[in-house]
Amino acid sequence: xxxxxxxTIARAMAEATAQEMRRDNxxxxxxxxxxxxxxxxxxxxxxxxxxxxxxxxxxxxxETAFIGAAVGAAQDGMRPVVELMxxxxxxxxxxxxxxxxxxxxYFSGGKFKVPMVLMTSVGGGYSDGGQHSQCxxxxxxxxxxxxxxxxxxxxxxxxxxxxxxxxxxxxxxxxHKGLQGMGWLxxxxxxxxxxxxxxxxxxxxxxxxxxxxxxxxxxGIGMSVHDSLKAAEKLESQGVSAEVVDLRSLVPLDxxxxxxxxxxxxxxxxxxxxxxxxxxxGEIITTIAERDISVLKASPQRVAYPDxxxxxxxxxxxxxxxxxxxxxxxxxxxx
Amino acid sequence: xxxxxxxxxxxxxxxxxxxxxxxxxxxxxxxxxHLSNGQEPCAVGVIAHLTAGDIVTATHxxxxxxxxxxxxxxxxxxxxFGKKTGLSGGRGxxxxxxxxxxNFACSxxxxxxxxxAVGAALSxxxxxxxxxxxxxLGEGAVNQGAFHESLNxxxxxxxxxxxxxxxxxxxxxxxxKQSTAVEHNAVRAQAYNMPGRFIADNDPIALFxxxxxxxEAARAGHGPTLIEVETYRLAGHFMGDAxxxxxxxxxxxxxxxxxxxxMKKRLINDGLLTEDQHTALSDKAKARVDAAITFAxxxxxPAPEEALEKVFx
Ligand SMILES: Cc1ncc(C[n+]2csc(CCOP(=O)(O)OP(=O)(O)O)c2C)c(N)n1
Numbered sequence: 001x002x003x004x005x006x007x008t009i010a011r012a013m014a015e016a017t018a019q020e021m022r023r024d025n026x027x028x029x030x031x032x033x034x035x036x037x038x039x040x041x042x043x044x045x046x047x048x049x050x051x052x053x054x055x056x057x058x059x060x061x062x063e064t065a066f067i068g069a070a071v072g073a074a075q076d077g078m079r080p081v082v083e084l085m086x087x088x089x090x091x092x093x094x095x096x097x098x099x100x101x102x103x104x105x106y107f108s109g110g111k112f113k114v115p116m117v118l119m120t121s122v123g124g125g126y127s128d129g130g131q132h133s134q135c136x137x138x139x140x141x142x143x144x145x146x147x148x149x150x151x152x153x154x155x156x157x158x159x160x161x162x163x164x165x166x167x168x169x170x171x172x173x174x175x176h177k178g179l180q181g182m183g184w185l186x187x188x189x190x191x192x193x194x195x196x197x198x199x200x201x202x203x204x205x206x207x208x209x210x211x212x213x214x215x216x217x218x219x220g221i222g223m224s225v226h227d228s229l230k231a232a233e234k235l236e237s238q239g240v241s242a243e244v245v246d247l248r249s250l251v252p253l254d255x256x257x258x259x260x261x262x263x264x265x266x267x268x269x270x271x272x273x274x275x276x277x278x279x280x281x282g283e284i285i286t287t288i289a290e291r292d293i294s295v296l297k298a299s300p301q302r303v304a305y306p307d308x309x310x311x312x313x314x315x316x317x318x319x320x321x322x323x324x325x326x327x328x329x330x331x332x333x334x335x
Numbered sequence: 336x337x338x339x340x341x342x343x344x345x346x347x348x349x350x351x352x353x354x355x356x357x358x359x360x361x362x363x364x365x366x367x368x369h370l371s372n373g374q375e376p377c378a379v380g381v382i383a384h385l386t387a388g389d390i391v392t393a394t395h396x397x398x399x400x401x402x403x404x405x406x407x408x409x410x411x412x413x414x415x416f417g418k419k420t421g422l423s424g425g426r427g428x429x430x431x432x433x434x435x436x437x438n439f440a441c442s443x444x445x446x447x448x449x450x451x452a453v454g455a456a457l458s459x460x461x462x463x464x465x466x467x468x469x470x471x472l473g474e475g476a477v478n479q480g481a482f483h484e485s486l487n488x489x490x491x492x493x494x495x496x497x498x499x500x501x502x503x504x505x506x507x508x509x510x511x512k513q514s515t516a517v518e519h520n521a522v523r524a525q526a527y528n529m530p531g532r533f534i535a536d537n538d539p540i541a542l543f544x545x546x547x548x549x550x551e552a553a554r555a556g557h558g559p560t561l562i563e564v565e566t567y568r569l570a571g572h573f574m575g576d577a578x579x580x581x582x583x584x585x586x587x588x589x590x591x592x593x594x595x596x597x598m599k600k601r602l603i604n605d606g607l608l609t610e611d612q613h614t615a616l617s618d619k620a621k622a623r624v625d626a627a628i629t630f631a632x633x634x635x636x637p638a639p640e641e642a643l644e645k646v647f648x
Binding site: 032033035036037040058059060061062064065088089091092125126127128129130131132183184185186306307308309311312313314315316317318319320 | 356357358359360361365366367414417418421424425426427428429430431442443444445446447475476478479480481506507508509513514515575579580636637638639640641642643646
């Protein structure tokens with residue numbers, strides 16, 4: 001492509017945040033190691049240098065306090081972008097998230113706005129053990145009052161960050177570590193894509209058909225979109241044409257795009273790196289079952305994380321993670 | 336010394352498979368690796384007073400405490416390699432060292448070792464059994480709610496628990512000065528009506544004395560103590576950390592105060608150790624670590640399906 005400008009998700013997030021900070025003085029950033037270090041996952045790199053420690057604040061390891069503070073600042077007219085370094089750490093601060101951030105708009109009858117972004121890293125695959133590798137999208141999406149999104153590529157990452165900062169409601173912005181483009185972590189190259197330098201938004205609640213096909217629909221978010229795309233290639237060589245849907249946001253959830261795709265293909269496989277039970281995969285299948293089960297030519301399948309804590313050891317973690325081969329196998333088992 | 340040799344072995348093995356391109360997911364030891372080089376005095380100064388029956392809870396940086404507590408070194412090394420013969424069969428990894436035989440447990444979530452230490456102390460007290468619990472934490476953890484809640488609970492219930500803050504001045508890239516309102520956390524003990532002690536200069540002997548008094552008091556039913564130890568993180572926060580946030584020269588200054596070298600000099604000066612004895616001790620420690628590493632390397636990986644086991648017992 002001419003004038004191609006490939007960015008990593010990390011750089012796209014930082015660029016979006018910087019552009020919004022230049023445009024709007026009420027935008028500021030808080031979190032652990034997001035200042036001089038630029039974020040453990042690089043998504044605030046350059047901000048501290050440009051905007052200084054007043055607007056780019058390294059915090060103590062006090063998530064309850066600074067996420068609670070973000071809620072208060074947001075209600076008082078600021079637009080905080082706060083980082084929970086790993087989603088796994090939500091345990092120490094969930095009250096500020098689900099009882100304050102997610103409910104204060106409702107409790108105030110809509111009189112308070114809570115325009116804050118909670119960005120947090122998700123995902124495993126690099127042997128970081130069971131307290132540093134979870135996705136937990138479903139946990140957040142289950143609780144009403146917060147938007148929950150996860151980009152699969154840098155173009156969406158930038159547009160969704162700008163959309164999130166401008167939103168008057170709280171947005172949980174989940175970014176997958178394996179898509180960040182951090183050299184030291186290994187990265188999915190499909191996530192590093194052309195990203196325009198100007199500002200633009202990508203609306204929430206609009207899933208994207210990232211590959212068209214007629215025989216089966218593969219639905220995923222974040223990393224599982226890339227697994228699905230690779231599976232679609234493999235299926236292609238088997239003579240099967242797979243359509244891939246990138247949900248992009250769980251709340252709001254674009255049920256229409258999922259339904260329309262499955263109505264066309266008649267087959268559904270939901271791919272998810274989050275735990276299998278009581279989560280995203282079940283919700284997507286329900287979307288079809290509730291609306292019109294007759295569009296299904298076969299029982300839907302799910303390729304999701306088994307209901308176990310994430311093991312450290314490489315062979316065990318590999319065994320538990322979704323992958324393209326598992327998706328192909330799931331297709332081949334469909335009748 | 337065992338601990339230091341262990342960390343040095345970790346340091347070089349961790350880099351295997353990670354050069355020329357550093358990728359955390361590669362090599363025989365993948366994932367994050369937080370080394371304890373320089374912080375050994377905090378572990379030995381306290382744990383020397385404990386028996387296998389006493390309880391220790393540790394953090395994301397647990398090797399020195401685990402070794403001091405007598406965690407099985409072979410199985411610990413194997414766990415860090417993700418092997419079937421590891422303490423947890425490869426399920427835990429370096430941030431989750433658990434050894435029930437010596438009552439050792441960890442949490443990689445900051446501050447979250449503290450509640451379980453308080454609870455273990457409560458359990459011993461309720462059953463009228465002997466036993467002291469020690470919760471180790473970094474100075475960054477003192478700004479977590481769990482720190483304050485645990486201190487208060489331990490104090491109002493007069494539990495036999497000791498809180499040991501290893502102050503290495505840094506929480507990843509954020510300095511203690513930037514993040515903590517008081518210079519020494521020992522003063523925070525006052526707020527919870529318990530003794531607070533500060534140990535300067537990473538001094539294992541001074542710590543040994545103070546910890547001895549605290550542990551004796553805990554065993555006698557007089558309740559908890561908070562101890563903060565000024566210590567040094569000689570490595571990065573984790574392997575691969577560029578450490579650009581450190582002021583220039585800091586690391587050289589710290590290395591000059593390397594506690595292993597300082598202790599050696601002190602023992603020799605005091606006439607308690609000869610060069611030959613030191614060499615013998617050092618060789619023995621090195622051989623112990625080498626054996627553990629060999630055991631870990633030669634062990635098999637677990638079968639992938641074993642991931643599904645041990646969720647419940
Ligand atoms: C609740 C929680 N927040 C953040 C982190 C990420 N984190 C891991 S280590 C660390 C710094 C800890 O500093 P300190 O307690 O001083 O221990 P040190 O690393 O210096 O040994 C941080 C912020 C975490 N593991 N848990």
